[in-house]
Amino acid sequence: MLGPVILAASRSDRMRRLISAAPVTKQVVDRFIPGETLDDVVPIIEERTAQGLELTMDVVGEDITTPDQARAARDAYLALVDRLAELELGARVELSVKLSMFGQALPSPATTLNEGPRGPAPAFQGGHELALANVRPVVEAAAAIGTTVTLDAEDHTTLDSMFAIHEGLRKDFPQTGCVIQAYLFRTEADARRLAASGSRVRLVKGAYKEPAEVAYQQKHEIDKAYVRILRTLMEGEGYPMVGSHDPRLISIAQELARRAGRKPDEYEFQMLYGIRSDEHLRLAAEGHRMRVYTAFGTDWYGYFMRRLAEKPANLRFFLRSMVSK
Numbered sequence: 001m002l003g004p005v006i007l008a009a010s011r012s013d014r015m016r017r018l019i020s021a022a023p024v025t026k027q028v029v030d031r032f033i034p035g036e037t038l039d040d041v042v043p044i045i046e047e048r049t050a051q052g053l054e055l056t057m058d059v060v061g062e063d064i065t066t067p068d069q070a071r072a073a074r075d076a077y078l079a080l081v082d083r084l085a086e087l088e089l090g091a092r093v094e095l096s097v098k099l100s101m102f103g104q105a106l107p108s109p110a111t112t113l114n115e116g117p118r119g120p121a122p123a124f125q126g127g128h129e130l131a132l133a134n135v136r137p138v139v140e141a142a143a144a145i146g147t148t149v150t151l152d153a154e155d156h157t158t159l160d161s162m163f164a165i166h167e168g169l170r171k172d173f174p175q176t177g178c179v180i181q182a183y184l185f186r187t188e189a190d191a192r193r194l195a196a197s198g199s200r201v202r203l204v205k206g207a208y209k210e211p212a213e214v215a216y217q218q219k220h221e222i223d224k225a226y227v228r229i230l231r232t233l234m235e236g237e238g239y240p241m242v243g244s245h246d247p248r249l250i251s252i253a254q255e256l257a258r259r260a261g262r263k264p265d266e267y268e269f270q271m272l273y274g275i276r277s278d279e280h281l282r283l284a285a286e287g288h289r290m291r292v293y294t295a296f297g298t299d300w301y302g303y304f305m306r307r308l309a310e311k312p313a314n315l316r317f318f319l320r321s322m323v324s325k
């Protein structure tokens, strides 16, 4: 029952200030977020790719409050692409972005202009256009160095906007990926649409606090939905990215891929940095494509809290480290 409480705290500014300032937090955070700067993470990129792993890099940050912060997020990703260009790793290192960090939740002039008593209702509220304007240069820059971008899935209220941005970007950059979450009722239909259109789709269980009106609440229901959706992706025309650390789901994924006649380079596994690291290497050594989602940066609070919520033992470790200080 702790998970939902931690997820609620992950949206609280007061908790953000408290936990971000706690003197011991950093050593605990480092397990999941290996650095704050590009200089911190470039050695990790070099080491992991030398081990046969692939990466997807996430500059941490979400729920920003000003357009300047959204532009700063874009610039942070562009700086990352510049460094990746020097490493010449192409598609072995791709990018993951959260549209909330690019301004998706902000009020934007572009949408406000369409509003009014008789004007057409805007298709999307807030900063949909702003997020699109900020993410497009990142997708373009990534394509120029031979890699791609995946749009992370955030809470369910953001997803129609995310899928519309994804579809728009794919007209010029068909490799642009997106994430779907097995816990949401809508996802089976989303998976059918995306599988048919041949896109790159990462399937995850889902990490946000979602109400029972839109999402399964029980682990066994989420796991069953995950398998159904994965089957759709494996039998479809897209490129499935299996985002999970769950050993049962990983063996089911291998079986579904085999039955669908997929070769090892026609799908991939993805796991988070710091979680089941031995398994990353084991799967890569077996000839699977394994991509490690590696988050870095200073605004780590939301990302870190979701990792705590996923496993109560993480919270116990975190609290113990605070008490023992």
Ligand code: FAD
Pocket: 151, 152, 153, 154, 179, 181, 204, 205, 206, 207, 208, 243, 244, 245, 246, 247, 270, 271, 272, 275, 276, 292, 293, 306, 307, 308, 310, 311, 314
């Ligand atoms: P679980 O049943 O939660 O875990 C299986 C086992 O993995 C656990 O028993 C444990 O041994 C280990 N484990 C899992 N989580 C942790 C942890 N935090 N600490 C320590 N051990 C752990 N969610 C979104 O909502 N949107 C996204 O865009 C998104 N992107 C993701 C990208 C990748 C590559 C991955 C792997 C996950 C992503 N997630 C995202 C998170 C996801 O939704 C789950 O919350 C998370 O992966 C835990 O679910 P699981 O499938 O690993 O299964």
